[in-house]
Amino acid sequence: MGWHKVKLYTSCAQRACSVSQKKNLLRAIIPVITATLMVIACCYSFYLRRRKVANEQESVNKKRNQGNIAFRLYDSERSVKDLIDSDLFREDDKKGIDVPFFNLKSILAATDYFSDTKKLGQGGFGPVYKGTFPGGQEIAIKRLSSGSGQGLEEFKNEVILIAKLQHRNLVRLLGYCIEGDEKMLLYEYMPNKSLDSFLFDRTLCVLLNWKIRFDIILGIAQGLLYLHQDSRLRIIHRDLKTSSVLLDEEMNPKISDFGLARMFGGKQTEATTTQVVGTYGYMSPEYALDGFFSVKSDAFSFGVVVLEVINGKKNTGFYQSEHVLSLLGYAWKLWIEGKALDLVDQTIRETCNADEFLRCVNVGLLCVQEDPSDCPTMSNVVFMLGSETATLSTPKQPAYVVRRSLSSATSSTTKPKSLNELKSTIDEGR
Numbered sequence: 001m002g003w004h005k006v007k008l009y010t011s012c013a014q015r016a017c018s019v020s021q022k023k024n025l026l027r028a029i030i031p032v033i034t035a036t037l038m039v040i041a042c043c044y045s046f047y048l049r050r051r052k053v054a055n056e057q058e059s060v061n062k063k064r065n066q067g068n069i070a071f072r073l074y075d076s077e078r079s080v081k082d083l084i085d086s087d088l089f090r091e092d093d094k095k096g097i098d099v100p101f102f103n104l105k106s107i108l109a110a111t112d113y114f115s116d117t118k119k120l121g122q123g124g125f126g127p128v129y130k131g132t133f134p135g136g137q138e139i140a141i142k143r144l145s146s147g148s149g150q151g152l153e154e155f156k157n158e159v160i161l162i163a164k165l166q167h168r169n170l171v172r173l174l175g176y177c178i179e180g181d182e183k184m185l186l187y188e189y190m191p192n193k194s195l196d197s198f199l200f201d202r203t204l205c206v207l208l209n210w211k212i213r214f215d216i217i218l219g220i221a222q223g224l225l226y227l228h229q230d231s232r233l234r235i236i237h238r239d240l241k242t243s244s245v246l247l248d249e250e251m252n253p254k255i256s257d258f259g260l261a262r263m264f265g266g267k268q269t270e271a272t273t274t275q276v277v278g279t280y281g282y283m284s285p286e287y288a289l290d291g292f293f294s295v296k297s298d299a300f301s302f303g304v305v306v307l308e309v310i311n312g313k314k315n316t317g318f319y320q321s322e323h324v325l326s327l328l329g330y331a332w333k334l335w336i337e338g339k340a341l342d343l344v345d346q347t348i349r350e351t352c353n354a355d356e357f358l359r360c361v362n363v364g365l366l367c368v369q370e371d372p373s374d375c376p377t378m379s380n381v382v383f384m385l386g387s388e389t390a391t392l393s394t395p396k397q398p399a400y401v402v403r404r405s406l407s408s409a410t411s412s413t414t415k416p417k418s419l420n421e422l423k424s425t426i427d428e429g430r
Contacts, residue, residue, distance in 0.1 A: 099163045102186060104179040107131060107141060114143065120193065125259060130189060138189040139174055143182070155183045158258045165231055169223030171246055171256040190254065192247035195309075199242055205312055210351040212251050213309050217360060218385050219253040220245060224302060225378040227255075228295045234264040236271075236293060240301035241282045242308055262293070270294035281316040285399040286372055296372035299381065300399075303367025307331050310360050312345030328368050329401035335365060359385065365395035 110131030111118045120128045126145040132138055144155050155176075162173040175186040195216065198204045208216075220240075227235040237244075237258065244257040260277050273291045280288070284300035287293045304315050307327055318327035325333060334340050340361045344352055363384050369375050374396055376384070384390050 306364035
């Protein structure tokens with residue numbers, strides 16, 4: 001009996017000790033759990049607060065960005081411009097290019113190792129070849145001449161600028177290649193080549209009826225308007241001419257050759273250079289004589305192209321035996337005599353719309369006026385060409401009216417005596 005009491009007492013004591021230990025354990029755990037929960041609550045509260053601040057900042061940034069798009073675009077333009085102005089086109093620069101890289105091996109296979117049968121033409125910076133890739137895709141490949149400083153500049157300009165431009169009247173850059181001394185640009189293939197190959201060929205020009213020519217003029221104007229005003233980057237082409245306008249299978253015009261183009265940032269619309277580059281016959285007088293160029297410089301070149309398209313003759317090769325006049329001067333003479341319709345290319349006389357033709361003559365002469373402040377912007381040009389009811393202003397006498405005489409042409413050491421003579425000399429050099 002005594003033994004059972006001892007055993008019962010011992011059992012009760014053990015249970016009491018166990019309960020006491022559990023209580024002590026709970027006293028120790030509860031603060032830890034409470035502290036942990038408080039830390040979690042604080043972290044979650046901090047997360048919510050940071051998220052709220054982040055959302056508010058994102059909203060502020062969104063509003064700021066919406067109200068300051070021009071600044072962001074200018075910053076983007078500045079980085080592109082820095083790349084273009086750099087001395088070398090480094091390997092790291094490929095990261096900023098928005099078109100694919102083609103290896104030399106694939107290009108050699110596509111052009112039959114640059115076979116003469118694949119050659120489309122020869123430009124100032126190198127030959128252009130037709131390439132056919134697997135699947136039948138046709139691409140025009142411009143192979144820049146090695147060792148040409150201008151070729152390198154053209155390459156950097158085109159591969160960076162054109163990749164960022166998207167418009168139906170601008171040629172599309174599809175890719176590029178840099179391997180060793182080889183630098184190549186890959187464009188969409190234009191089966192009808194350039195505008196000048198049709199316009200100044202007395203056999204092919206008959207394929208350009210009036211409707212096609214008017215659509216070409218309007219398309220070029222719309223392409224320039226995009227470059228000057230509607231694209232993310234404001235571009236001055238600086239070398240617009242009939243040979244830099246390509247024609248697709250439906251004879252739609254596409255502006256190409258951006259090697260001499262200049263990009264403007266922010267609200268900049270004009271600049272000056274000491275190195276005048278471009279093609280004589282299409283250069284505005286303020287650019288040719290003073291190195292000053294702007295959107296009006298492209299407008300001047302466009303005016304020359306318009307007069308060439310409707311007349312069918314090149315400004316550089318124009319000659320009238322009875323008059324020492326440039327094409328611009330001849331167009332002006334007919335205009336002031338009320339005989340502007342006589343400027344029409346004889347091959348389109350039957351298909352010509354007289355009202356549209358006279359509108360083109362008027363716009364062309366407005367664009368080639370001597371003072372750039374008198375010349376219209378491309379937005380005005382597009383409006384005047386596209387509206388049958390638009391009131392067009394009367395043009396003033398254009399630049400480069402009189403060509404240099406034969407006697408003065410033979411005396412290359414004679415210094416021009418006046419600004420007009422200098423302008424005539426430049427015109428003759430075209």
